Structures are given as structure tokens and as C-alpha cells.
Amino acid sequence: xxxxxxxxxxxxxxxxxxxxxxxxxxxxxxxxxxxxxxxxxxxxxxxxxxxxxxxxxxxxxxxxxxxxxxxxxxxxxxxxxxxxxxxxxxxxxxxxxxxxxxxxxxxxxxxxxxxxxxxxxxxxxxxxxxxxxxxxxxxxxxxxxxxxxxxxxxxxxxxxxxxxxxxxxxxxxxxxxxxxxxxxxxxxxxxxxxxxxxxxxxxxxxxxxxxxxxxxxxxxxxxxxxxxxxxxxxxxxxxxxxxxxxxxxxxxxxxxxxxxxxxxxxxxxxxxxxxxxxxxxxxxxxxxxxxxxxxxxxxxxxxxxxxxxxxxxxxxxxxxxxxxxxxxxxxxxxxxxxxxxxxxxxxxxxxxxxxxxxxxxxxxxxxxxxxxxxxxxxxxxxxxxxxxxxxxxxxxxxxxxxxxxxxxxxxxxxxxxxxxxxxxxxxxxxxxxxxxxxxxxxxxxxxxxxxxxxxxxxxxxxxxxxxxxxxxxxxxxxxxxxxxxxxxxxxxxxxxxxxxxxxxxxxxxxxxxxxxxxxxxxxxxxxxxxxxxxxxxxxxxxxxxxxxxxxxxxxxxxxxxxxxxxxxxxxxxxxxxxxxxxxxxxxxxxxxxxxxxxxxxxxxxxxxxxxxxxxxxxxxxxxxxxxxxxxxxxxxxxxxxxxxxxxxxxxxxxxxxxxxxxxxxxxxxxxxxxxxxxxxxxxxxxxxxxxxxxxxxxxxxxxxxxxxxxxxxxxxxxxxxxxxxxxxxxxxxxxxxxxxxxxxxxxxxxxxxxxxxxxxxxxxxxx
Numbered sequence: 024x025x026x027x028x029x030x031x032x033x034x035x036x037x038x039x040x041x042x043x044x045x046x047x048x049x050x051x052x053x054x055x056x057x058x059x060x061x062x063x064x065x066x067x068x069x070x071x072x073x074x075x076x077x078x079x080x081x082x083x084x085x086x087x088x089x090x091x092x093x094x095x096x097x098x099x100x101x102x103x104x105x106x107x108x109x110x111x112x113x114x115x116x117x118x119x120x121x122x123x124x125x126x127x128x129x130x131x132x133x134x135x136x137x138x139x140x141x142x143x144x145x146x147x148x149x150x151x152x153x154x155x156x157x158x159x160x161x162x163x164x165x166x167x168x169x170x171x172x173x174x175x176x177x178x179x180x181x182x183x184x185x186x187x188x189x190x191x192x193x194x195x196x197x198x199x200x201x202x203x204x205x206x207x208x209x210x211x212x213x214x215x216x217x218x219x220x221x222x223x224x225x226x227x228x229x230x231x232x233x234x235x236x237x238x239x240x241x242x243x244x245x246x247x248x249x250x251x252x253x254x255x256x257x258x259x260x261x262x263x264x265x266x267x268x269x270x271x272x273x274x275x276x277x278x279x280x281x282x283x284x285x286x287x288x289x290x291x292x293x294x295x296x297x298x299x300x301x302x303x304x305x306x307x308x309x310x311x312x313x314x315x316x317x318x319x320x321x322x323x324x325x326x327x328x329x330x331x332x333x334x335x336x337x338x339x340x341x342x343x344x345x346x347x348x349x350x351x352x353x354x355x356x357x358x359x360x361x362x363x364x365x366x367x368x369x370x371x372x373x374x375x376x377x378x379x380x381x382x383x384x385x386x387x388x389x390x391x392x393x394x395x396x397x398x399x400x401x402x403x404x405x406x407x408x409x410x411x412x413x414x415x416x417x418x419x420x421x422x423x424x425x426x427x428x429x430x431x432x433x434x435x436x437x438x439x440x441x442x443x444x445x446x447x448x449x450x451x452x453x454x455x456x457x458x459x460x461x462x463x464x465x466x467x468x469x470x471x472x473x474x475x476x477x478x479x480x481x482x483x484x485x486x487x488x489x490x491x492x493x494x495x496x497x498x499x500x501x502x503x504x505x506x507x508x509x510x511x512x513x514x515x516x517x518x519x520x521x522x523x524x525x526x527x528x529x530x531x532x533x534x535x536x537x538x539x540x541x542x543x544x545x546x547x548x549x550x551x552x553x554x555x556x557x558x559x560x561x562x563x564x565x566x567x568x569x570x571x572x573x574x575x576x577x578x579x580x581x582x583x584x585x586x587x588x589x590x591x592x593x594x595x596x597x598x599x600x601x602x603x604x605x606x607x608x609x610x611x612x613x614x615x616x617x618x619x620x621x622x623x624x625x626x627x628x629x630x631x632x633x634x635x636x637x638x639x640x641x642x643x644x645x646x647x648x649x650x651x652x653x654x655x656x657x658x659x660x661x662x663x664x665x666x667x668x669x670x671x672x673x674x675x676x677x678x679x680x681x682x683x684x685x686x687x688x689x690x691x692x693x694x695x696x697x698x699x700x701x702x703x704x705x706x707x708x709x710x711x712x713x714x715x716x717x718x719x720x721x722x723x724x725x726x727x728x729x730x731x732x733x734x735x736x737x738x739x740x741x742x743x744x745x746x747x748x749x750x751x752x753x754x755x756x757x758x759x760x761x762x763x764x765x766x767x768x769x770x771x772x773x774x775x776x777x778x779x780x781x782x783x784x785x786x787x788x789x790x
Contacts, residue, residue: 027454030074035433036081037443042433046424048072050451053425054281054418056551060492060512061419062234063201065132065153065295069549071281073423074448075300079276082442086271089435089443091279093422099148100267100347102169109166116172116189120196121212121503123166128198128232130419131159137290140349140390145265150348152417153294157183159199165263176257177215179248180712181719185259186215193255200245201232201507207567207674209505209533215249221675222246222607222709227528229507233492237516237527240625243618243710246607247722250711267347271443275304277346279421286351286413290387298421301353302346302412308405340405345393348414353380357407361400369395380412424449458488458544461555465523468560475562475592476529476669480540484522485552488544490514492551493524495540499557505538506531529661530671532562534592564670565662566592571676573644573658580684580778581645584676586660588639592670595662597637601672602655604707605724610659610672619710619724633658644678644704646686654684656706678704679776681730681768687780692787693756701732701748703768703776729771736765736779754784 033046050072057069080086092098099105109126110119134153141147141154142161154162160183164174167187175193177184182200186193194212196203204213204224213224225246226239235241269277277300284299344350355363355378363375365383373383375396384391396410422431424447433445463483467473480493494501495509504510508531514520522542532538539557546552566589573582588595601610609615612632616625633652634641643653656678662670685702705728715721732748734741738758742751743766750766765779 050453062232077446080271124196156199218249340398352413458552475532475564479525481523485544564668568660593664599661696753
């Protein structure tokens with residue numbers, strides 16, 4: 024076992040355009056195995072083993088586009104190289120879209136430069152490593168479009184997304200908030216239109232990725248972002264013109280460094296996670312050059328431009344410094360006796376004081392990838408000129424060594440001779456042992472059958488593990504989780520690090536489907552252990568009822584809810600019918616808390632289970648239906664098999680709105696007042712966000728039905744309240760007989776209904 028920290032170095036001298044070598048890293052800890060899974064918020068990392076990688080031109084010729092790739096990853100110099108790493112040639116469109124979404128969300132966190140810099144995917148991945156939603160909507164769209172996929176702008180409230188088209192439809196894959204919601208088949212990725220129509224699809228998902236808490240209130244607030252149901256159109260321009268091209272002159276070196284020296288580009292506060300590397304240029308000066316002319320000739324040979332070239336005048340030595348990373352500061356040394364100036368356009372020059380370049384690269388200034396340095400003088404020789412430029416780098420893009428044997432590939436685009444020196448510096452720790460590999464699944468035991476609606480996973484606790492990562496998917500390799508619901512840190516769940524986790528709701532797994540799951544543990548030092556084996560089980564239970572719809576009988580003012588049994592899964596023994604006036608409601612068998620906006624406390628709502636039936640149809644609206652058993656605007660159905668296992672809730676069936684369901688009066692007694700209420704179904708809308716001044720996320724129930732009750736035809740002794748539908752009947756004695764009445768109900772959002780009846784006025788005492 025190595026000591027707490029031991030520093031190591033490997034130097035490789037290269038004279039070929041492609042060169043491979045290996046480095047073995049000892050100990051137990053590295054940056055990858057001490058890092059949180061990357062999510063929405065900045066990730067935590069307990070330790071970093073890498074210190075620097077120096078790529079230096081020690082030859083006499085220019086070296087074009089040199090790079091170092093470790094273990095076949097992070098060759099991200101252009102969009103096409105990114106695609107080559109992420110995709111395979113035979114990936115169908117759906118898998119291409121998913122793989123690129125997975126890649127994008129695993130290599131950034133939620134932050135921004137405040138300008139368009141991080142809308143360029145190549146810059147974002149290599150230089151910055153973070154985006155906000157309006158940036159990420161571009162960076163992922165760039166990848167999809169480069170991969171030949173069609174995209175469409177999303178229109179959520181207070182958020183930016185891009186949808187991708189495949190299999191004949193658009194789908195929402197949001198790599199900022201880690202949003203991927205499945206339809207009720209648990210295979211098809213939903214579109215934004217699906218989410219705006221049915222908020223329950225969002226509530227049964229998981230927003231903000233693996234680092235977010237398992238919190239129903241968060242899912243409800245996320246659902247409130249999706250409310251637009253109108254036409255959708257428009258794409259996004261492809262913003263990925265940047266390339267990580269690099270030319271190293273003799274004496275020039277690029278240093279990838281993991282240290283955070285606090286230097287960055289951006290118009291806001293300091294980013295939580297960054298790295299600062301350097302571009303170092305030390306022209307190989309000829310110390311034997313004696314005359315001024317010999318010195319100048321030597322400097323010109325190092326890439327300097329001499330203006331003017333007459334030895335009788337003061338001369339300007341001018342160097343151009345360029346990097347594929349944004350420049351954020353630096354220093355010039357070895358220039359005593361020379362005047363130093365800096366320019367970004369080669370025309371306007373500013374003095375550099377005491378060799379310090381930092382003032383010329385303020386965080387809130389324009390992003391700079393190149394600049395000119397001018398040195399003026401002729402009486403003092405340059406002995407050790409050094410120009411060091413500080414660069415901002417995305418930590419997750421750096422050529423990191425990991426514990427074990429690392430395969431490294433050097434490559435460049437040169438054709439002539441070259442001599443390049445690559446120096447890796449790292450440290451090793453072996454004073455902390457990782458948790459062991461999980462070996463035993465307690466439930467479901469491998470190969471078992473488990474209730475799809477409420478399966479609980481439990482495994483033998485691993486000694487020393489204080490947290491676990493859980494993943495479930497349809498394939499044994501578990502390269503892709505089924506959805507973000509099934510990527511969990513146990514410390515972010517109600518179990519708080521326990522060796523168990525329960526599926527958060529019904530309907531998330533398909534009956535008859537084989538699934539695989541695996542876990543790994545993390546100890547108190549932040550060191551992850553190896554993944555456990557992929558354990559398999561089969562989900563059991565009835566399938567989600569299909570095609571719920573309402574059969575309307577206008578003659579009798581009734582509606583019957585009908586549905587079709589799902590052929591998948593166990594045959595249903597009976598069904599549960601749920602109803603609500605909330606569009607996109609969630610089925611609840613018991614009272615529940617409903618979040619009604621961040622400024623309002625959650626309210627307690629009664630259960631919305633209305634009835635149980637063994638058939639596939641149920642009368643749910645009508646004059647004879649008690650309110651506790653129906654007369655709602657929206658319905659869902661749950662199947663229950665003979666073992667009491669429940670399916671997930673069906674899609675909702677929506678009633679035509681408005682719809683009058685109360686029975687009108689047939690008779691009225693002359694000289695007596697009677698009251699009848701024209702009762703109509705009405706929706707109470709759903710939780711949606713609107714902007715209110717500076718507050719962008721004012722969530723509240725919106726789009727409630729506003730009804731107007733209008734007396735289109737009827738005698739003068741009727742009085743109808745236009746808002747409530749309350750009809751007061753008070754016929755005089757001289758109006759005996761039949762009277763035609765027509766009441767129209769209009770919905771402000773669109774739609775109308777009318778009920779007509781003949782009202783008989785009878786004398787007192789008549790039957």
C-alpha cells in the first residue's frame with residue numbers, strides 16, 4: 024500500500040505523428056472514483072490524482088494540432104470527433120439521440136458565462152464545462168444536428184429546451200435539467216406536447232438528475248413549466264464552429280493542469296468548478312549571438328516579427344499567442360529593459376506593467392483566444408524570454424490518468440520531422456481502501472418475480488459503505504438506465520444511504536418485462552467501490568388499461584367510461600376508477616398533499632378513487648350518479664389482478680366541456696318558488712407557471728373553466744344566474760301549461776352545451 028500522497032512523473036519523447044504508450048497508476052484513489060455522478064448541480068469530488076500533462080515542442084519545426092488521448096476518451100477537438108467517440112455507425116436514430124443526450128448531461132453542470140461562449144459545444148466541453156438551460160438547448164442541438172437528426176425548439180415556461188425528431192415524432196431530452204419522461208408504455212420518450220397535456224407524466228419522473236433529492240414537490244413544480252398546447256415550430260442555428268486546433272512553435276508548450284487558480288471568463292460570479300492550464304512559450308534563444316543583428320535574426324527564427332528591420336532604429340519584436348482555450352491572464356518574464364505592450368487587433372496597443380497580463384483579461388471582458396505582444400528596445404539582449412498565458416479548462420475534458428494501466432495515444436497533423444515531449448505528473452494514494460463489490464441481492468433475489476407497482480430493492484450492505492448508487496435498465500450491461508427515475512444516490516432518497524430502495528410509484532415498470540439492476544458503494548472518504556453484478560428480475564402484475572374514453576349520451580345526460588384490457592401482464596380481477604377536475608391529475612387511493620405553488624403551502628386533498636368494477640365500463644356522469652362516484656371532468660383506470668397487484672394509472676379520458684349533467688325540472692307549481700341548479704362539468708385547470716414581474720416561476724392553478732349560463736328561451740318567470748347556473752322558477756297562477764326552456768352553457772376557453780326541456784306549470788294541489 025502506498026503512503027498518503029506520492030508524486031510521480033512520466034516523460035515520453037515522441038518523433039512520430041502517432042505514438043502510443045502506457046502509464047500505470049498505483050494506489051486506490053483517482054479523480055474518477057472519488058467524484059459524484061455528474062448531475063444538474065456542481066458535482067463534489069473528494070480527491071484528484073492528476074496534477075498536469077505538459078505537451079511541449081522540443082524540436083526545431085512547427086508541430087500542428089498535437090493532442091494526447093487517455094484510454095480512448097476526450098478527443099473532443101471538433102463536433103465530428105465528439106460524434107465518433109459517442110456513436111457507432113449502426114446506431115438507429117433513437118439510440119443516436121439518447122447517446123448524445125447521455126453524453127451531454129454527463130459532462131457539464133448548471134452555470135453559465137453569461138454570453139454565447141457556452142452555446143458552442145466544443146467550447147463548452149473543453150473550455151468551460153457548464154451551461155444554463157438557454158446554453159444547453161444549443162449545445163445538445165448542435166450534437167443532434169451534426170448527427171443528422173432534426174430538432175425543434177421547445178416552449179416551456181421560464182426554461183429552454185430542444186426536442187429531437189426520430190421514429191416519426193418529436194421527443195424531449197433535456198440535458199440541463201436531466202429531463203427524460205416516458206409515456207405509459209415505459210419505452211417511448213414523451214414530447215413536450217405530451218407533458219403539457221398530462222402533467223402526471225412529469226410527476227412520475229425525476230427532474231434535475233442523480234444529485235437531486237427524491238421529492239414529489241419538485242416534480243410537481245417541474246410539471247408546472249409545461250403548459251403550452253399551441254402550434255410548435257422553429258429550430259436552432261448550429262453553433263459549433265470552434266475547433267481545438269493548436270500550433271506549437273519550438274519552445275512552446277500546452278499544459279493541461281487540474282489546479283483551480285480562480286481565473287475565468289464570464290459575466291457573473293466565479294464558476295464553482297474550473298481548471299486553469301497554461302500556454303507557455305520560451306523561444307529558444309541563442310545565447311552566443313553577440314551583435315544586435317545576430318540577436319534579431321535569432322528572435323525572428325523563433326516566430327517573432329521584427330518591425331522595422333533597420334538596426335539604426337528602435338525595433339519592435341512582435342509575437343502572436345494563440346490557444347484553443349480562452350485566455351484568462353498570464354505573465355511575461357525575461358524582458359528587463361524592454362517595453363512590453365499588448366494588442367488584440369494588432370493596431371491598438373496597451374502597456375503591460377511589470378510583466379503582468381492579468382489586467383488585460385478581466386473575467387467580464389470579451390473572450391480572448393489570441394493576442395499580440397510587442398517588445399520594443401535594442402540596447403538590452405533577451406536572454407530568457409518566457410510568455411505564460413493562463414487558460415480556462417473544463418476539468419472533465421482533461422487527459423486524466425486513472426488507477427491501473429492507462430493507454431495513451433499521442434497524435435498530430437504534421438508531415439515533417441517533429442520532436443515532442445509529453446510529461447505526465449500525478450500523485451498516488453493507497454491509504455484508503457474502497458468498499459468491496461456488492462455480492463448479494465436480498466430482494467428481489469436474482470431471477471425472481473416482483474410486483475411491478477411496488478418492488479423494493481435490497482442488497483447485502485457493504486462494509487464501510489455510507490452511500491450507494493443504484494441503476495436499473497432493460498439490458499444486462501446497464502449502459503443506459505431505463506430513465507432518470509432509476510438512477511439514484513441513496514443519500515438523496517428517503518432511505519438516506521440505506522442498502523435498499525423502493526420504486527417511487529406504480530406504473531413505472533412493465534409486467535412481464537425482464538429488468539436488470541446493480542449497485543456500488545461509496546465510503547466516508549468519498550471513494551467509490553466497484554459495481555456489483557447485474558441482477559435480473561421479472562416485473563409482474565396487470566398491464567395499464569388501454570384507450571380510456573367517455574361514451575356520451577346527450578339524450579339522457581350521461582357519460583360512461585370505457586376502456587380496453589391490456590393483453591400484457593396478468594389478467595385483471597377488477598378495476599379501480601379515479602376521477603378529478605384537474606387536468607393531468609395523479610391517481611391517489613388516499614388523501615394526499617397537493618403543491619399549489621412555491622408561495623403557497625401544500626393543501627390536503629381527498630382521495631380521488633371513485634369506484635371499483637369488474638367490467639370494462641362504468642357510468643360516471645349523470646343525474647343519478649352521486650358526486651362521490653363521478654361527475655368529474657377527467658378519469659383514469661387502474662387494473663388489479665387476483666393477487667392484489669395494481670397496474671399504473673391509464674392515460675386520462677377527458678369529458679367534453681362544458682356538459683350539463685343535472686336533471687332539469689319537469690314541473691313547477693303556480694304561485695310557489697322553486698330553485699334548480701344547472702350543473703355542468705368544469706375543469707379546474709392544472710398547476711402552471713407564469714411570470715410576475717421579476718419572478719419567473721409563479722406557479723398556480725390556471726386555466727380553470729369559466730362558464731356562462733344563458734337563458735336562450737323561456738317564460739318571463741324564470742331568472743337564471745349567469746355565473747352559477749342557479750335557476751329560480753316562480754310561475755304566476757295564470758301561466759298554467761307547458762313552457763319551452765333552453766339553457767345554453769358557454770365556456771370561456773371554447774366549447775358550449777345546451778339543455779332544452781318543457782316545463783309544466785300546474786296548479787297547487789295537482790299531481
